Amino acid sequence: MTILITTPTFGRFSTEPWRILEAAGEVSRPHPDKIMPPEELRERIPHAEALIVGMDDIGAELLDAAPKLRVVAKHGVGVDTIDVAAARKRGIRVVCAPGSNxxxxxxxxxxxxxxxxxxxxxxxxxxxxxxxxxxxxxxxxxxxxxxxxxxxxxxxxxxxxxxxxxxxxxxxxxxxxxxxxxxxxxxxxxxxxxxxxxxxxxxxxxxxxxxxxxxxxxxxxxxxxxxxxxxxxxxxxxxxxxxxxxxxxxxxxxxxxxxxxxxxxxxxxxxxxxxxTSHLGACSHQANHNMGALVAEDVARVLHGEPPLREA
CATH class of the missing domain: 3.40.50.720 (NAD(P)-binding Rossmann-like Domain)
Incomplete structure (x- = not known):
């Protein structure tokens, strides 16, 4: 199962999120130092079963290009950049990490x-x-x-x-x-x-x-x-x-x-x-660990056929 990560800050200060994901599937983060360009996300998303995003715009049109997608995880709290209703309509779970940052x-x-x-x-x-x-x-x-x-x-x-x-x-x-x-x-x-x-x-x-x-x-x-x-x-x-x-x-x-x-x-x-400042409110070492671990746990649960604990 392919887990695609678009945000470069995922798991930056903790190995735990990576450990959880690697036990659940094949993890791909093509750009560890920058946000994935939207056009590249569109190219890669048809192969993904799980998607972990930052501030990416995840709309209905993009979701239509993702026939294998089972879960979208926000590496953070607010899911206003994700069309949650469109995801639900397509049977895709949307999770986040409330309280983590x-x-x-x-x-x-x-x-x-x-x-x-x-x-x-x-x-x-x-x-x-x-x-x-x-x-x-x-x-x-x-x-x-x-x-x-x-x-x-x-x-x-x-x-x-x-x-x-x-x-x-x-x-x-x-x-x-x-x-x-x-x-x-x-x-x-x-x-x-x-x-x-x-x-x-x-x-x-x-x-x-x-x-x-x-x-x-x-x-x-x-x-x-x-x-x-x-x-x-x-x-x-x-x-x-x-x-x-x-x-x-x-x-x-x-x-x-x-x-x-x-x-x-x-x-x-x-x-x-x-x-x-450069939208760095959540950029503490502790918050980075918390956000990564919580969304990784729910991504793994969904991929294993279990309900997520923190669904948006």
Whole structure:
């Protein structure tokens, strides 16, 4: 049984995922140092019985080209780049690794909050070029953090922020007031979470209906507010964000996810007061091990005729 891997980060810091897969079938990862090009994936997928992907777009047309495929595994958590309904219609199981990278993403989000607020990236670049600027920014203590999406990652981030003395509000349409209160957080409406905070962090799945934070929503944020996005780039109108940073309405932004990656030509590349990272929220050693081991286990289960433990 052929197991095709498109992502170069699978099993990078652990041998366990490889051990599990090699006991289940023939493992093929043609590109250990780069993402498999879409045209090559289309060529190889007809021979695959299992597919392990990163941010690849797995749509119905591609699935139609895979008559042997039995399982698609997301090396991560969000399956918004996989047409899950189309897979189910074709009898293909879709699995992921929920919770495997939550701490890694939450820690990066908090790091981006600090870096963006205090101009750490700008100071670093200036010092390397011989400068010695004194960049001022707000302290986190006493400021209000809004968390959009209060799942595992949002709750971890709220805990870190609480330790820094921040006030906390959150919005999640799937949770009731008691769920927020149990975490010491006040549940608010979407608009309140966006417009009445000093820092806003996004922890939501991708949207197919355009940016959740469109121009109007971004403009409603407080003067000098800081936006952090470690979720999906499509959640934010990036052109509007760049304009509001350039005009000074927003104070700073920390961005780890972009609508198109890599973000060539993205207006945020030339916007002021931004910290930009290469979608590395899940790139901790521990998360890499966890993600690989969990998806490998479920791929092996499906190939052996057993139901997966973590089906999307």
């Amino acid at each position: 939550s701490r890694a993403v939450a820690e990066l989000a908090f790091g981006l909050m600090l870096a963006a607020a205090r101009g750490i990236g700008g100071s670093h670049a200036a010092v390397r070029e011989g400068g010695w600027p004194k960049l001022f920014g707000p302290e986190l203590h006493g400021r209000t953090l809004g968390v959009l999406g209060f799942g595992r990652i949002g709750r971890l981030l709220a805990g870190y922020a609480s330790a820094f003395g921040m006030d906390l509000v959150a919005h999640d349409p799937y949770l009731d007031a008691e769920s927020f209160a149990a975490q010491g957080v006040r549940g608010v409406s979407f608009q309140e979470c966006v417009s009445e905070v000093d820092f806003l962090s996004l922890h939501l799945p991708g949207s197919q209906d355009g940016p959740l934070l469109d121009r109007e929503a971004l403009a409603s944020m407080r003067q000098g507010a800081v936006l952090v996005n470690t979720a999906r780039g499509g959640l934010v109108d990036e052109s509007a964000l760049a304009e509001l940073l350039t005009g000074g309405h927003l104070g700073a932004a920390g961005i780890d996810a972009f609508s198109v990656e890599p973000p060539a030509g993205n207006p945020l590349l030339t916007a002021p007061n931004v910290v930009l």
